[in-house]
Amino acid sequence: MTTPTVVTGLGVAAPNGLGTDEYWKATLAGQSGLGPVTRFDAAQYPSRIAGEVSDYVAEEHIPSRLMPQTDHMTRLALTAADWALRDAGIDTSVLPEYGIGVVTSASGGAVEFGQRELQNLWSKGKEYVSAYQSFAWFYAVNTGQISIRHKLRGPSGVLLTEQAGGIDAIGQARRHVRKGFPAVITGGVDAAVCPWGWVPQIATGRMSTVDDPRRAYLPFAADAGGYVPGEGGAILIAEDERSARERGAERIYGEIAGYAATLDPAPGSGRPPGLRKAAENALADAGLTPADIDVVFADASGVPDLDRTEAQALTGLFGPRAVPVTAPKTMTGRLLAGGAALDTATALLALRDGVIPPTAHVSEADPAHGIDLVTGEAREARLRTALVLARGHGGFNAALVVRRAG
Structure with missing residues (x-):
């Protein structure tokens, strides 16, 4: 094993x-x-x-x-x-x-x-x-x-x-x-x-x-x-x-439990975007189901059509408003190659402390998206696993599942 x-x-x-x-x-x-x-x-x-x-x-x-x-x-x-x-x-x-x-x-x-x-x-x-x-x-x-x-x-x-x-x-x-x-x-x-x-x-x-x-x-x-x-x-x-x-490590923040990556199809192909598939594959790699995920750290593009695509992937995988979603990158901006790494670190800290950081500046998600976006203040929650999503310009999709230590 x-x-x-x-x-x-x-x-x-x-x-x-x-x-x-x-x-x-x-x-x-x-x-x-x-x-x-x-x-x-x-x-x-x-x-x-x-x-x-x-x-x-x-x-x-x-x-x-x-x-x-x-x-x-x-x-x-x-x-x-x-x-x-x-x-x-x-x-x-x-x-x-x-x-x-x-x-x-x-x-x-x-x-x-x-x-x-x-x-x-x-x-x-x-x-x-x-x-x-x-x-x-x-x-x-x-x-x-x-x-x-x-x-x-x-x-x-x-x-x-x-x-x-x-x-x-x-x-x-x-x-x-x-x-x-x-x-x-x-x-x-x-x-x-x-x-x-x-x-x-x-x-x-x-x-x-x-x-x-x-x-x-x-x-x-x-x-x-x-x-x-x-x-x-x-x-x-x-x-x-x-x-x-x-070696007597002082702390373990969490486990890298599942990972997957996909590439979006060419525009006009008629095939669906690859973000949901990346999330599904990461869950399978971790041996988990959607019901096991306690919070999603979203890619959160801020571009309306890309937000819609991500929201559809989330509601298709979890159901409408079935899992808390957050985008703490609203406080940092999108950090290019540093963004998903920071989101992963943030997810590990959230699992450690049992609290979901807020999505800054957004008062509420567009109801059409059908997601439970954490806004306003941090939300305390029982957290065991988190899904981190990221998309890169050019059609790259990546998903990571992290699990709390202990």
Whole structure:
């Protein structure tokens, strides 16, 4: 019988809280981190609201030698990984160098670093381009820098499925643990609040153009009009339960019980979207039925037709208003490759404390959706299992079932 894969450490960097405790406190209180963009002048763009990690001072967390070769995204990822390892009580210096792997998610790499160096090239010349441009922008840079910093040579990888990537990375981490590696650092952290990261998202036509942070991102609401991007995410330690208990792990947040991914069919094919199938397959992988799920952490696009598709998947699987649904990402924005990892960390904290965080800014779900959306205040509940859903631009769907420890 396969030993369960559990989560023993969390590291969170989010727009509404730096560190797991601060983030969780703010999230339960419905405290939002959305606001006007400050990382660049967004006045000329139709979308001007973002979730920024505003209280992060890199020099307090990153060695000076790494500062010139890292982007804001990678600095956040390195910091979150440090926190996750510390939370898990793992000292990588005393472990076999091939014993721990690193699998993270990415959307497009460190675009802020890349934009700056390309601007130097165009405006000043090639001699002003940093040698670190050769790797600092790369989509696998977070995995690489975490591995190098902690001298890890276990299995590594990066999943590029945009907002679904955090779940896909965790699913891949579980595969490695099941193959015999005791632990894998996983999850995702992203940061694309710069013109190079902004323009492609505007081109999708899915970003909100509302300037009021309290009204800009309203998933499942009748007046939903798009999403707000953000930066940050979460790093988790996925570990073999037997190994964790043998080494005396201080805490186990929960089990990664089920995982599945699907791809939407081509437009015009007449076939249904793949989100419900991903959820069904994740439940089957966990050996559970829909009746076993106590809460759903929704993808919550904020785009009306995508919200409708997700609501139909939920009501088709569970029945109308049969399970509480929440979208705490309304307090952070959609974090690209970091979003699903943060939702997974949030789900584990919810299971630990028996409380469902609210969907901020939304007074009620559109009745046409037929879902029990948790709004207003956090809701206490008996929680044993949670389903986390995510969709990435391009048709990616991912679903993860997490189960409370004990």
